[in-house]
Amino acid sequence: MSEHPRAPDTPPAANFVRELVLADRAKGDFGGRVQTRFPPEPNGYLHIGHAKAICVDFGIAEEFGGICKLRFDDTNPETEETEYVDAIVDDVRWLGFEPGEPLYASDYFEQLYQWAEHLIATGFAYVDDQDAETISAQRGGYGRPGVESPFRSRDVEENLDLFRRMRAGEFADGAHVLRAKADMQHDNMQLRDPIMYRIRHEHHHRAGDAWVLYPTYDWAHGQSDAIEGVTHSLCSLEFDSHRALYDWYLEHLPLPGDQPRQIEFARLELTHTVTSKRKLRELIDDGLVDGWDDPRLPTLRALRRRGYPPSAIREFCEFIGVGKTNSRHQIELLEWFIRNQLNRTAPRRMTVLHPIKLVITNWPDGRTEMMTLQNNPEDPADGIRDVPFTGELWIEADDFMAEPSPKYYRLSPGSEVRLRGAFFVKCTGFETDGQGRVAEVHCTYDPETRGGNSSEGRKVKATIHWVSTAHAIDVRVALYDRLFTADVPGERTGEPLDDLNRNSKTVVDAKAEPAVAAAAPGQVLQFERLGYFAADGAERSLFHRTVGLKVEWANIQKRPK
């Protein structure tokens, strides 16, 4: 792992979860043990928001010498699939954590059932015959008490009988539910006799057809924690009001060990993107992006394809900390961590995205010379390579201006620049095509500057990249812009898609130096002066722009004259 931007000997940033765990240990709770879990529902792919949760869940456990397990919260057979299970395990591992053998809430269905009977027997649960609408209406509202179900006083024997027959499959979906007998007057709506079981004649991705009775999240979650020996059950803020119910269930059960503690923290949100499963799915289903691994998406699969190093994502997550404040981090900060990492590790190559021809008029006809360039000036250990140089090169269209604006110090008539690692060249003229666009730039080179330095100490203000036209290889480069133009997609209208950037992807045909052909699938290169680019995992010669370099020039142009 690379070094953290924080000074190495400063203690880890304060973090309220860490402090709560510390306090529990000081009290001797849980026998000093720390165990957490990462509990995704296998109904979609993991995204950057999950990455933070994973870092927190695994991170806290690791920090205290405890363990963290991956548990699938697969209590709803309608939406869950094995495909997602495999992808999630894979993503967790890619991020850099060892999920071990995954656990499944569905493996606890029998124990959950037994505990449900225990609750019935002790008078804390009952079978309700009413439909969802009626139950919802009886629940009351904010500031209005609920009214009790007419089935609430059903006796234990009848409840037990009905519940067993529910399990046996005697009833249709929705005919009965099992409810906790808590408090219909409670200020916290979660405690107004919540549903524990619903009947679903549905195939389960793991349990198969063994059950028609499925536990709800609230009934399954804390109990699963208890079964596994979880000590600290970390979840996101919206479950705050569920904590009372989490505790209620646990307090009414003969637990095998200590009662786990739920702690809520703020999830990660980023500007210019969305993480809701519904929106993500919509983008894909409507063909607005090319699939779950489209590099514009915040899914882990997409970020991986785009070339984001997992270690940089982890550093980012550690850096932003853990708190209870709802907030949205600027995507620029994440990108800073990505660049910071890649700058040290990505080999440099030259690729011209928008080529125009540069002709060196005093270069000997037909001559090729090999220029030696460092693979990474930030890491001399990365070695050197030879790049073929000739009298006809591709250079970036942006690197020439027929009428240079103030402060522009690349190529323009009469100016001299350095061709990276090669020679100084002086512009002597240019040709335009029929529409007045620059088609070809002419220059002369100074043979005394071979390697890129003038012997008499002459300086140039700019260095540009180049590719010999005779040796260039053709590559396709996908340039990505923000998927959403607004910081907070949907903030104005309530509909994120209203802020969709319709031009978030541009694919250009580019010219690259020969060494680019050797890029391994997934490898990230720095195309000099342009940014970082990841070789596609499947399509050779396709590169995805991971992130651009910072462009000072853009700021210069923005400044008032």
Place this chain on the structure above:
RNA sequence: UGGGGUGUGGUGUAACUGGCAACACAGCAGAUUCUGGAUCUGUUAUUCAAGGUUCGAUUCCUUGCACCCCAACCA
């Protein structure tokens, strides 16, 4: 409408449980540079509001205000 949570520069996060409000990103200025990158130096800017307690309040008290979550047989 009842309950719960949260408010610190432009953004995000800290401040040893009352003692000079700090760090990072972004911005600006300069140095340096064979990437207008990176690096280095400097710099602008912050405690939701109003009261109170106190020698002293981001921290404690009171009252407001703003935002988020909760009335799925989703998680």
